[in-house]
Amino acid sequence: MSTIRCLRTYRLPDRPSLIWLELETSDGLVGLGETFRGAVSVETCxxxxxxxxxxxxxxxxxxxxxxxxLTPYVGYNGSGVEVRSASVIDIALWDLAGQRQGVPIHEALGGAARDSVPVYNTCAGYAYNTNGRRRDIGDxxxxxxxxxDQVAFMHDAGELARSLLDEGYKAMKIWPFDIYxxxxxxxxxxxxxxxxxxxxxxxxxxxxxxxxxVMCELHSLFGGHSALRICQALEDxxxxxxEDPLCKMDDHAALADLRRRTRVPVCGSETLGGLRPFRDLLANDALDVVMLDLAWCGGxxxxRKIAALAQAYNRPLAPHDCTGPVTLMAGLQMALHAPTAIYQEVVRATLATWYRDIVTDLPVIREGMAQPTVAAGLGTRLKDSFKQRPDLIVRESR
Incomplete structure (x- = not known):
């Protein structure tokens, strides 16, 4: 037996969107998880x-x-508080599974499909998303x-591209339409x-x-007419x-219609929870690229079932992370394992700064490629210095 004895959560006032979970078991192991948005509500749940x-x-x-x-009496089809709570628990349980077997999670899932994973840089800033406030860049x-990099792509995207190439990145993602x-x-x-x-x-x-x-992110901000206009203009x-061109990314009919009317590939969606929305989107020929976030979709x-669907429909997979370091490590494990994975998202601003203050290990990136982890489980832990922060909000259930 490996009985769960304790749930322990951590939150930071200066990162109010994030919550971390540790699960302690009777055999002395500690599994780590993370999710994002509505952290106080997730903590309560x-x-x-x-x-x-x-x-x-x-x-x-x-x-x-x-x-x-994930299948209560009132079912959940989006990434609400209950789904995010289930996700953070599931990530921690798989971390425990890898530790018990003495292998990284991608091996526990069945082994790697590749030796390394291409990354793209999401051109965000140092605190993008984590402080609970939207950031729009002006002159x-x-x-x-x-x-x-969010300031950079709005002011001089060409110089930003040169900077990324100099560091070995071969792909980048920007969202200059959001402000309109x-x-x-x-x-x-x-x-x-x-x-x-x-x-x-x-x-x-x-x-x-x-x-x-170059990827374009539309953040589910647009209706059908404006999204189509943007997509058709981007063809050149x-x-x-x-990515996420429409305000309702589980609307398979609207997405399929958009996809038929533009040559730009459609990617979606980090916002969806559970297997069923992805099944419906793929069955209705509404996606070119499947994006998932393990901290939001159910862990x-x-x-792994969404990844299998992507494989069955011959669609590439791209794990999301513009949120936190544990989600990034989880996404890398999935990208190493999933047969059709093509990219792992990273944010060089956070990799170089506050991610390093939270966890012991982060992906090693060489020439635009994330290297496989070797440590058991997720391959990272919360730092002791992080746990000793005086402003840390800690809650336990036993």
Missing amino acids: LHDELAPWLVGRDSRHIEGISRHL EDKPQGPYD APKSGGHLISLPDLEKGLAPFRKIREAVGNRIE YDVFWV FSEG
Whole structure:
């Protein structure tokens, strides 16, 4: 037996979107998990709703626990608090499984499909997403450091592309259209705004030609007409994909219609929870690239099934991370294992700074390729110095 004895969560006031979970078991192991957004609500769900049922369970029964947490009487199809709570538990359970076997999770899942994984740099800043506030860049914004890439892509995307190539990155993701969505609720984009949104893509191609792949993120901010206008305009710039173009990414009919009317590949979606939405999107020919976030979709237990669906439909897989270091390590494990995985997302600003303050190990990237982990489980732990922070909010259930 490997009985779950304790759930322990950690939150930081200066990173209010993030929560970390440790599961302690009777055989002396500690499994680590992480999820993102609504951290206080997830904390409440974990301790008040799930801990009374989970404590005392055999941590080896990962699939049974996953099914219980993800198929309640009122089912969940999106990545709400309950799904994120199930995700953080599942990641920690798979961390425990790898530790018990003495192998990385990608081996526990069945072994690696590749020796290393290409990465792309999401051009965010140092605190992107984690402080609970949206950041839109204007002309007056100044970079907060050498890797404040969100400022860089809005001000000089060509120079940013050169910088990434110099560091070995061969792909990048930007979102210059976001700032034009609020004025119409995303349902209208004017020709002048469209031209301004296209400018970074033009500058990248003028500066480095086809030496770098460029992804466009639309963050589910747009309606069908404006999304189509953007996608068709991007066709001239050979973008690798347009990500989450519509405001409802589980709307397979609308996505399939969009995909039929543009040559730009459609990617989705980090926002979806559980297996069923991906099944419907793929069955209706609505996606070119499958993106999942293990901290949002249900953890490895759901993630490996979504990866199998992508394989069955001959679609590439791309794990998401623009959130936290544990999710990044989890995504890398999935990308190493999943047969159709093509990229792991990284943010060089956070890799170089605060991710290092939280965990003991992060992916090693050489010439744009993330190297496989060798330590058992996730391959990382929360740092002792992190756990000793005086502002850390810790809660336990036994």
